[in-house]
Amino acid sequence: MNLRDVVIVGIGETKFGKHMERTITDIGAEACIDAIKDAGVSHKKVQFVTGAYSCQWNGPLGQYFTLPQIILREIGITKVPMFRVECGCATGSVAFRDVWYRVASGEYDIGLAFGIEKMNVADSKSILGLISDHVPERDADMGLTGPTIYAMMANRMMAQYGVTKEQLAQVVVKNRRFGTKNPMAQFPIPVTVEEVLNARMIADPLTLFMCCGRGDGAAAAVLMDAKTAKQYTTNPVHIAANVLTSGTYSDELPFVTFDGDVRAAAQAYEMAGVGPEDLDVAEIHDSFAPAEIKHYEDLGFCGRGEGGRFVEEGHSDMGGKIVVNTSGGLLSKGHIIGATGISQIYELVRQLRGISGESQVEGAKVALQHNSGGYVHTEFTSCAINILKK
Amino acid sequence: MKLMNTHLFKETAEGIALVGQKCRTCGKIAYPKKRVCPECFGEDLEEKTLSRTGTLHTFTNVVLGAPHLKPPYITGFVDLPEKIRVLSVITGCDADKDEPRVDMPVEIVLDKLMQDENGEDLYCYKFKPLRKEG
Numbered sequence: 001m002n003l004r005d006v007v008i009v010g011i012g013e014t015k016f017g018k019h020m021e022r023t024i025t026d027i028g029a030e031a032c033i034d035a036i037k038d039a040g041v042s043h044k045k046v047q048f049v050t051g052a053y054s055c056q057w058n059g060p061l062g063q064y065f066t067l068p069q070i071i072l073r074e075i076g077i078t079k080v081p082m083f084r085v086e087c088g089c090a091t092g093s094v095a096f097r098d099v100w101y102r103v104a105s106g107e108y109d110i111g112l113a114f115g116i117e118k119m120n121v122a123d124s125k126s127i128l129g130l131i132s133d134h135v136p137e138r139d140a141d142m143g144l145t146g147p148t149i150y151a152m153m154a155n156r157m158m159a160q161y162g163v164t165k166e167q168l169a170q171v172v173v174k175n176r177r178f179g180t181k182n183p184m185a186q187f188p189i190p191v192t193v194e195e196v197l198n199a200r201m202i203a204d205p206l207t208l209f210m211c212c213g214r215g216d217g218a219a220a221a222v223l224m225d226a227k228t229a230k231q232y233t234t235n236p237v238h239i240a241a242n243v244l245t246s247g248t249y250s251d252e253l254p255f256v257t258f259d260g261d262v263r264a265a266a267q268a269y270e271m272a273g274v275g276p277e278d279l280d281v282a283e284i285h286d287s288f289a290p291a292e293i294k295h296y297e298d299l300g301f302c303g304r305g306e307g308g309r310f311v312e313e314g315h316s317d318m319g320g321k322i323v324v325n326t327s328g329g330l331l332s333k334g335h336i337i338g339a340t341g342i343s344q345i346y347e348l349v350r351q352l353r354g355i356s357g358e359s360q361v362e363g364a365k366v367a368l369q370h371n372s373g374g375y376v377h378t379e380f381t382s383c384a385i386n387i388l389k390k
Numbered sequence: 391m392k393l394m395n396t397h398l399f400k401e402t403a404e405g406i407a408l409v410g411q412k413c414r415t416c417g418k419i420a421y422p423k424k425r426v427c428p429e430c431f432g433e434d435l436e437e438k439t440l441s442r443t444g445t446l447h448t449f450t451n452v453v454l455g456a457p458h459l460k461p462p463y464i465t466g467f468v469d470l471p472e473k474i475r476v477l478s479v480i481t482g483c484d485a486d487k488d489e490p491r492v493d494m495p496v497e498i499v500l501d502k503l504m505q506d507e508n509g510e511d512l513y514c515y516k517f518k519p520l521r522k523e524g
């Protein structure tokens with residue numbers, strides 16, 4: 001099938017944080033209104049909507065059915081087809097992919113993708129029971145939690161490649177420094193290597209600051225085919241590649257890599273006709289500090305085993321080869337499951353428009369977004385990558 | 391003794407062992423048992439008792455973790471010779487012997503893992519360092 005050139009015309013985002021006093025509907029409406037205003041399009045021109053809402057955190061309190069329809073009704077978008085998707089931590093990117101594909105394929109010309117979560121409603125205990133009653137290996141019984149996955153990865157990286165705890169801390173220091181420039185970030189507080197290493201131990205070697213927080217928030221984007229977009233913007237951001245994979249769940253690969261990420265990156269570079277050497281800026285899924293180091297390698301930003309030195313030598317910092325997580329990343333913003341993927345795109349669109357303020361990468365032209373989610377038996381279940389061009 | 395997750399392991403003459411499946415058509419070994427062979431989709435499957443020893447691929451010492459396990463606890467991936475990687479709690483480590491460490495040999499053991507809602511102990515498999523006799 002011949003796919004049409006699809007561009008991002010509007011973006012919106014709420015502040016990430018604790019919004020106990022607000023309804024999830026109000027949070028979602030804010031982000032969608034922002035994106036539609038930014039696109040300069042009438043809300044009545046939106047032909048379909050896909051909403052990203054993982055809902056895991058609301059499970060014990062009752063899930064919100066048809067949340068996209070309820071949110072969009074508040075801002076006068078009715079009658080058109082609406083979908084809800086879930087893919088764990090990659091949920092936002094899967095909604096984005098759905099909108100991209102429906103526009104690329106010619107089904108619609110103007111679509112809205114949004115991602116949302118309100119995670120400060122459920123207590124942690126009720127969440128834990130939901131994690132793996134359906135996983136045949138019963139991993140949760142064996143003590144598996146989110147941080148333990150990446151703590152195990154960090155220990156293998158340290159043994160296999162000589163990654164150091166200081167390098168893990170440097171990821172946090174870099175992203176938290178970027179986070180201080182992002183008014184939407186939940187934890188805009190700088191930290192030092194010493195503070196990171198001396199923070200409360202969660203799962204050795206991961207301390208509290210090496211683990212992302214959760215929160216409430218939403219992000220949204222308006223997509224159009226390039227021809228339609230000409231009526232609305234002179235500054236579109238092109239989606240040069242969009243890729244979604246599922247995991248391989250290898251029993252044999254060393255636990256320092258996820259095959260789904262490697263495959264997704266290769267497909268994305270081929271589709272966009274660029275390589276990692278062409279990237280100026282990237283938002284990658286730094287749910288835990290060692291993840292960012294792993295992703296440098298899986299996404300080809302550096303060679304295998306060189307990820308620790310990549311951050312230590314400043315190659316992912318301002319002025320480096322590929323500036324990574326100028327939004328502050330999940331480590332600064334918090335990981336608002338459904339919103340994260342579109343929030344990453346929000347930052348990259350700002351970079352390519354040249355309006356990222358103090359975090360602007362000079363002359364940024366090519367950007368990569370990487371968002372992975374879910375976990376079963378040695379690997380993420382989903383990996384989504386977008387390559388964006390000016 | 392009250393056992394849990396008994397679909398994953400069984401008693402053998404040498405002690406407990408994990409139980410998977412072997413495909414009679416293509417030879418693929420999988421764990422735990424499934425409805426079909428994930429490689430060839432075949433349904434001609436036989437039970438396969440997995441090796442009782444393997445190596446610790448990686449691990450973590452968990453301070454804030456799953457609420458049903460008393461912290462700190464160690465969890466890790468064990469690689470068995472059948473090319474099966476299994477997540478397990480790791481027990482019996484001696485810090486003076488530099489345990490646990492990546493790639494150290496381990497063996498399966500039946501041990502108390504957690505308690506049920508009535509406070510009764512539940513036993514399951516774990517792995518512990520494999521030490522040479524004497």
Ligand SMILES: [Zn+2]
Nearest residue numbers: 413416427430
């Ligand atoms: Zn087979």
